[in-house]
Amino acid sequence: MEKEQEFLELVANYCDRTAEELTPDMRFREDLDFNSLSFMTFLGDLEDNFDIELDEEEALKFTTIGEALEYLNEQLQ
Amino acid sequence: MADQEHIIVRLLEDTAVKMPDMPAVRWIEKKEIPEKKYGELNADRTRIANALYARGFEGCHVALIGTSSYPWIASYFGIVGSRMTAVPLDPMLPFEELCDLINRSDSEALFVSPKLVSIIEQVKNECPKVRLFVVLTEEPSEEGVLSFAELLAEQDDTPLAAEKRPDADDVCTIIFTSGTTGKSKGVMLTQRNVYDDVVNVVVNFEPGTTMLSVLPIHHAYCLVMEWLKGFSLGATIYINDSLLHMLRNIGKVKPRILVMVPLMIEVIYKRLKADESKPKREVAIEAFGENLEYIFSGGAHLDPSYIYAIEEYGIKVCEGYGMSECSPTISSNGEIGNRPGSVGKVLANMQIRFVDGEVQVKGSNVMKGYYKMPKETEETFTDGWLKTGDLGRLDEDGYLYITGRLKNLIILSNGENVSPEEIESKLLANELVGEAVITGENNGLCARIFPDVDYVEKTGLAEEEVQTELQAILDEYNKSQPSYRAITGLVVRKYPFIKNSTKKIVRAKADIDEAPQE
Helix, strand or coil: CHHHHHHHHHHHCCCCCCHHHCCCCCECCCCCCCCHHHHHHHHHHHHHHHCCCCCHHHHCCCCEHHHHHHHHHHHHC | CCCCCCCCHHHHHHHHHHCCCCEEEEECECCECCEEEHHHHHHHHHHHHHHHHHCCCCCCEEEEECCCCHHHHHHHHHHHCCCCEEEEECCCCCHHHHHHHHHHCCEEEEEECHHHCCHHHHHHHHCCCCCEEEECCCCCCCCCCEEHHHHHHHCCCCCCCHHHCCCCCCEEEEEEECCCCCCCEEEEEEHHHHHHHHHHCCCCCCCCCEEEECCCCCCHHHHHHHHHHHHHCCCEEEECCCHHHHHHHHHHHCCCEEEECHHHHHHHHHHHHCCCCCCHHHHHHHHHCCCCCEEEECCCCCCHHHHHHHHCCCCEEEEEEECHHHCCEEEECECCECCCCCCCEECCCEEEEEECCEEEEEECCCCCEECCCHHHHHHHEECCEEEEEEEEEECCCCEEEEEEECCCCEECCCCCEECHHHHHHHHCCCCCEEEEEEEEECCEEEEEEEECHHHHHHHCCCHHHHHHHHHHHHHHHHHCCCHHHCEEEEEECCCCCCECCCCCECHHHCCCCCCCCC
């Protein structure tokens, strides 16, 4: 849960929403106004914050918060 | 008489002679940071030129496809340091489009990054003129292709004889740019064009100054204003390994200078603004190091509020203006004066005039023309003046302001130029699409579509089904496109677009969806 909260706060840094307002079905581009660069920078932040290495191609396919969170959980296990 | 003074390679040679041991290029490879010095770069580019000459490529066009790398830039200098023409292409384009550009540019050799090596088979089948394939890697190559390292090993670094060196009026680079007619155009830049652009941009810093290259190297802005300008001043240029790591790498490399597009500057500002716990200068030092002094912005217009806001953190943002056709810089703010909201002063080698508000320029950095497109070239010039398609004015101190656009090109904040007509014609090929207009919104593209009434009637599609089908058409289109050209928004119209007296859609009113007035 702590990790999930940290993840949501990271997302919130990039959009005009608070971590509490974010839901798994929200889409990065369409609902949260991420652009191609802010999304990549966000992925870089994920790597730094959780000390993981993302597969760039895989990571760029995420469309929703839920998908990204699921991937993150897999990486952390 | 031949002029061998105003040629690009001199920008590198002069630095290499003065400081051969100064690091020229560094790149991030996991935890290692390998480097090449100016002396090594100059020797390697000579080997490349000698090898290509020995293989009979004098006077030929050579396509380069890849992201920034040492082999890319050394190969580029090998090509333009001799009597050959480089054709840098966007590695994000679909293979089919790359093959078309290779053919249209009459390229006879292809240098390609290891990630795109799979294009070679397609080029072999579709581009009959290409007779040499070089993979931009230090590793040994597979059968049938050559690696950069193997090409380097073919010849030594004996300097080229004077008659083998280029002349200032030779075309050195062809850069493809979005065309408004739906076909990209190859901008022919001569040695003098590029050389004069580099030396006339007033930015000076001492040798060894650190830069981090984050833009795509096939763009004129990145290639000329970062790499060539940087080399001419003896900078050490670090290559950013991925946009994922851009912010991390700025903190790691601690550059003094960054060359960026507005989209990146917005990200920089967001990062700075996120920490409100400390004094602003401290925030900047913690995030990006103590050296970062200048960010140069180009490619698209930057909202001046970012310039003022970032300046509070002790970092100057200087906006410039240009286009590939001008090699690319037309004007720039810089050390001698920075006026936010303006795009700076016009280069000393250029003249500017305004015709019905349109910015028109001439000067030694203005292109020779579009490759094999005489009609488009003629349309772009009037009495020797280049029509920029932008509206603007000068203030009393000579600073240029861009106030609007005449052309339909969409300039995204990542600096990419997108031709709406090019995309619209693809969408209109679908039966369901009656009318379509592409607009640029929120840093992305939006398709506004009026469905074909007859088709909807014939198929009996309900309103939601029309929306779903149109989205499916966009999804299909997006699959074949680089991410910057993807359509992220869809507006299905109730009524046809507003037309002018010649029945052409009025783009400026594309967002108005009202019943036509009788």
